[in-house]
Amino acid sequence: MLKLDFHPAGRHFLQIPGPSPVPDRILRAMSYPTIDHRGPEFGALGLDVLERVKKVFKTQQPVVIYPASGTGAWEAALSNTLSPGDTVLMYETGHFATLWKKMAESLGLKPEFLGLPGIEGWRRGVQPQLIEERLRADTQHAIKAVCVVHNETSTGVTSDIAAVRRAIDAAGHPALFLVDTISGLACADYRHDEWGVDVTVSGSQKGLMLPPGISFNAVSQKAIAASAQAKLPRSFWAWGEIIEMNKTGYWPYTPNTNLLYGLSEALDMILDEGLDNVFARHERLAEACRRAVRAWGLDIQCADPAVCSPVLTGVMMPEGIDADAVRKVIYERFDMSLGTGLGKMKGRMFRIGHLGDCNDLTLMATLAGCEMGLRLAGVPLAASGLPAAMAYLTSEAKAALKAAA
Numbered sequence: 001m002l003k004l005d006f007h008p009a010g011r012h013f014l015q016i017p018g019p020s021p022v023p024d025r026i027l028r029a030m031s032y033p034t035i036d037h038r039g040p041e042f043g044a045l046g047l048d049v050l051e052r053v054k055k056v057f058k059t060q061q062p063v064v065i066y067p068a069s070g071t072g073a074w075e076a077a078l079s080n081t082l083s084p085g086d087t088v089l090m091y092e093t094g095h096f097a098t099l100w101k102k103m104a105e106s107l108g109l110k111p112e113f114l115g116l117p118g119i120e121g122w123r124r125g126v127q128p129q130l131i132e133e134r135l136r137a138d139t140q141h142a143i144k145a146v147c148v149v150h151n152e153t154s155t156g157v158t159s160d161i162a163a164v165r166r167a168i169d170a171a172g173h174p175a176l177f178l179v180d181t182i183s184g185l186a187c188a189d190y191r192h193d194e195w196g197v198d199v200t201v202s203g204s205q206k207g208l209m210l211p212p213g214i215s216f217n218a219v220s221q222k223a224i225a226a227s228a229q230a231k232l233p234r235s236f237w238a239w240g241e242i243i244e245m246n247k248t249g250y251w252p253y254t255p256n257t258n259l260l261y262g263l264s265e266a267l268d269m270i271l272d273e274g275l276d277n278v279f280a281r282h283e284r285l286a287e288a289c290r291r292a293v294r295a296w297g298l299d300i301q302c303a304d305p306a307v308c309s310p311v312l313t314g315v316m317m318p319e320g321i322d323a324d325a326v327r328k329v330i331y332e333r334f335d336m337s338l339g340t341g342l343g344k345m346k347g348r349m350f351r352i353g354h355l356g357d358c359n360d361l362t363l364m365a366t367l368a369g370c371e372m373g374l375r376l377a378g379v380p381l382a383a384s385g386l387p388a389a390m391a392y393l394t395s396e397a398k399a400a401l402k403a404a405a
Helices: 024-030 040-057 070-081 095-106 118-122 128-137 161-170 221-227 239-246 257-273 275-296 323-334 360-376 386-404
Strands: 013-015 063-066 087-091 110-114 143-149 176-180 199-203 215-219 312-316 336-340 349-353
Touching (some): 013 349, 024 257, 040 215, 040 257, 070 143, 070 221, 087 128, 095 176, 275 360, 323 336, 336 360, 360 386
Antiparallel strands (some): 063 215, 199 215, 312 349
8 A cells, every 4th residue: 555655854844825834832822721612711811812813903993703714704704794786896916806706706796806907917916096996986886895805825916905095085985995814914014993994804824823714804893884784694704793792702602712722822922023023024034035036037926026925925937837847846855835826827836935934044945945946847047046035134134133233
């Protein structure tokens, strides 16, 4: 019988853009004995986690926590605020924006998909002026919500959410503003209250460094008011009973107790490092990665340097080279997983994740594995990318030491 060895020597390099590697201290927290989810210890845990997670969303409003994937939180955002037949304006930035649109259709909504044509739309962020123009034309206010993806995991593009809010305001339109920051939260700056977002959708398995299984809706008072009138069916996803029971630290159903232990530990790690420091670390690693890719002579999926993601970098392959074949070489030879190209980009690019529990040496090892794999797969490179990444990280380290002196 063939024996498959999924645990070779050394640690597997999980460098996809999520799920991200789970730190040992979070794994240890998740191994605590399961407690009574109606007992006093759990109530204290619930109150603490519900309050501290607001800091990551930068909100004073309720954050609803579901035992679900990010897809569940997508559905919760739509089903709590909208009614059958409602028109929603959704912006195409990549594969996950497309999936959210398909969900809207399956729920009986009428999504309008706005964006740049063809592949170009998958290489750039949201264009706020297009949203403003469409909302200005909607003089009857038929559009009930605007839905955008903050960090498009399929492309490595981070859109300007504050600019979208300004576009909605400039149009004088009352539409709700729904944002997916499943991969952006705790990696890139995000401000639910300041940016006037009505529902923020996120998940546990990216910047929060947890396994999949927790998802979130941060909700504004405007969204809560809309939920009282919304007619889409919901039961499990309904905010009302959850928000009411959360006031005492409990849920109206069995929550994922041990993942909440992990979330508490993740919040300790993130808030102890400081959100601004977390964001700066992600930006530093992303820039080092991009410098390596440019030194290789390869194109970066995000065509606008102003909106390149701090979470991941999409690497385009030269014409005629199958990106999945390159990924296969890297996985089999160096025990490293990279993200595949999705949707329109299938086989044309791979994605390097540099998020969550990642540091300078993690990134350098990742880039070394990528470079060796690219060469083994016969991809022509202009030069080694490692010196460019190392030079940048060294200069940043010197600047940090000087500032601390």
